[in-house]
Amino acid sequence: MANSNGSKAAARDKRQRLTAAAAEVLHRQGVERTTIADIAQLADVPVGNVYYYFKTKDDLVRAALSAHADHLSLKLAHLDRDPDPRARLGALVASWVERRDITARYGCPTGTLAVELDKREPDGIDTEVGQLFRTLVDWVAEQFRRLGQPDPHDLAITFVAANQGMSLLSNALRDPTIMIREGERLRRWLDDLPT
């Protein structure tokens, strides 16, 4: 029993550890500068063993991306607890600002991944990063819709783009305060939305 169940648990655990390690290292070092060995080491898994969980490096990258997607789903589900759409969006902004130091240092995990993956998959039209962004945009759009805004989807694009823009700039300029000021602007914008 310790065997069948235990090893399955161990396997799930290893896969999990590898995914988490990948998400972290890929964020910090970038996809191309990260070796399988880097990830294996951080996950404390022997290199040769990685391939029993992920066929290729791309698979690992995808897993890391999925991890970010899962993280996003969790966050959105958490935000959904608040019934007020405006508050939800405000909390989303707050979560962005909260991560300002990491963002200023390494950029937005999703955004930088999107940039790198775009170079990797020259013909990928319907990419998984795209899906992630779509999920987020859709959720944001839904909030704007509930707020009775016209063109909620466009507003959502603007909103999500604002995060990507301030993240990229704060990273390029190594200035976390950009996130603070831009975050305040977004919140003001939310508050000023005509009802």
Add this chain to the structure above:
Amino acid sequence: MANSNGSKAAARDKRQRLTAAAAEVLHRQGVERTTIADIAQLADVPVGNVYYYFKTKDDLVRAALSAHADHLSLKLAHLDRDPDPRARLGALVASWVERRDITARYGCPTGTLAVELDKREPDGIDTEVGQLFRTLVDWVAEQFRRLGQPDPHDLAITFVAANQGMSLLSNALRDPTIMIREGERLRRWLDDLPT
């Protein structure tokens, strides 16, 4: 005379060709996925000869970045011909929107370069991409200042971040129309600025 000058001109030309090729290929394929051979081939220069003009691959990357910086300077100088700051900013937005198809396919050259270089130079605080962004932000801030806006620098950050955000999203979603709609929003925003 045609000789001595000719060869120098040829050399300058080759350097120029290599720089242009680098800028183009690095934009399309990304820094890490681009080999010196790729650049050499596009520039029609034998691989070994590249190193006569650029000591290292990093040098080539820097040259490509400089090319972008030069391009930006030219553009700003061109915009400066119009005395109206609001019109200047509007024209800048227009130039962004104009490039929407390339942006949707490969992202903003400067933005994607910023992301990649951040992973390459783990400790680079005062990077050259940073300088490029600073130049742009400063110019934009100056226009807002002339328009009598409070906090022109913050507005400039918002403005530049907007471009990066919409570029990234339109790239990730492979949707050039995002650039159109966001561009229009920016122009409306400019027009609505209180005087």
Add this chain to the structure above:
Amino acid sequence: MANSNGSKAAARDKRQRLTAAAAEVLHRQGVERTTIADIAQLADVPVGNVYYYFKTKDDLVRAALSAHADHLSLKLAHLDRDPDPRARLGALVASWVERRDITARYGCPTGTLAVELDKREPDGIDTEVGQLFRTLVDWVAEQFRRLGQPDPHDLAITFVAANQGMSLLSNALRDPTIMIREGERLRRWLDDLPT
């Protein structure tokens, strides 16, 4: 069990083979003229695999040097079996003369390595070749001390230098007989030492 131990043994064996191959080829071709491929080929190891055992070419060079150092230690230990210091030194000389053909063809392994490494590590003060020579000089000095000689260390320097000198000359002149005659001179010198 044959397994786990077997692969470790195989690994040790491969490392050993690479070290031996390195020692041999580096002696014959010199450090700079020897490629990793040369060593790999002689050791019958795929080139890419070499780097699993040695991170860099320098590492391989160091390993070869260590092999020489080990060889020296063994030889000295063997000589130590004879209780008579004079006989020990005589046997050492004999071992030098024995290798005269190889020496005339390729020089003294340690001496030529010392020359080459001196050019490689421009600032290496306390080099490993230096250590090797120190070990030898110290051992020789100890013998002279036991023989009751004054300035045993100086005598040891003279003794060791004599080997390097005759090795270099016999190599440059491609004349192994130099080793014979100089060897005899050294032995006579030992015999004539005042007690």
Add this chain to the structure above:
Amino acid sequence: MANSNGSKAAARDKRQRLTAAAAEVLHRQGVERTTIADIAQLADVPVGNVYYYFKTKDDLVRAALSAHADHLSLKLAHLDRDPDPRARLGALVASWVERRDITARYGCPTGTLAVELDKREPDGIDTEVGQLFRTLVDWVAEQFRRLGQPDPHDLAITFVAANQGMSLLSNALRDPTIMIREGERLRRWLDDLPT
């Protein structure tokens, strides 16, 4: 006239400068670590121009060796002014000791060159370094002959080998004082020679 004579002089001068530069840099950096560009730069000659004076790198190396040979000839001619063979040999030793700092840092120019060239010309039986050593050995032998010594040639080998040995050791141990002590020993040896 400034032309024909001047350019010939300039050519001779350039060749001379290249030879001197080669001798110096090859001694310091070693043959393999020295590039044509290194030599050209030190000689203040454009790289492409080097090949009008020396067809190949080997030619340059040979020229440097010839320079050392010329230097030796000059030195021996100078020593020949003293009619006393013993004094001549003593003065030769003194000249070796004088160069102790350079020797401790870079080795004996001829000796290190001999080692490196041996690796370069795998089949060179009658090498030019050999010739140089033969010249020296013959001259020294002649002095011993005049001193009425038996086996003057063997003594000469011993004498020259002593220099190579102490040079190599003082270089490997980075200790110029070895040259001093060994030099004194050689002089004592000369003085003690039976007449």
Add this chain to the structure above:
DNA sequence: TATGAATGAGCATTCATTCAT
């Protein structure tokens, strides 16, 4: 002859992926 530029072969090193046990 003079010279900047061109050429191309060669080398150390990396790394994703596979294999043997």
Add this chain to the structure above:
DNA sequence: CATGAATGAATGCTCATTCAT
């Protein structure tokens, strides 16, 4: 499943030598 080891293709870079002018 686990794991250390194997494999080989790819890449940045160097440099002696040659060429065009």
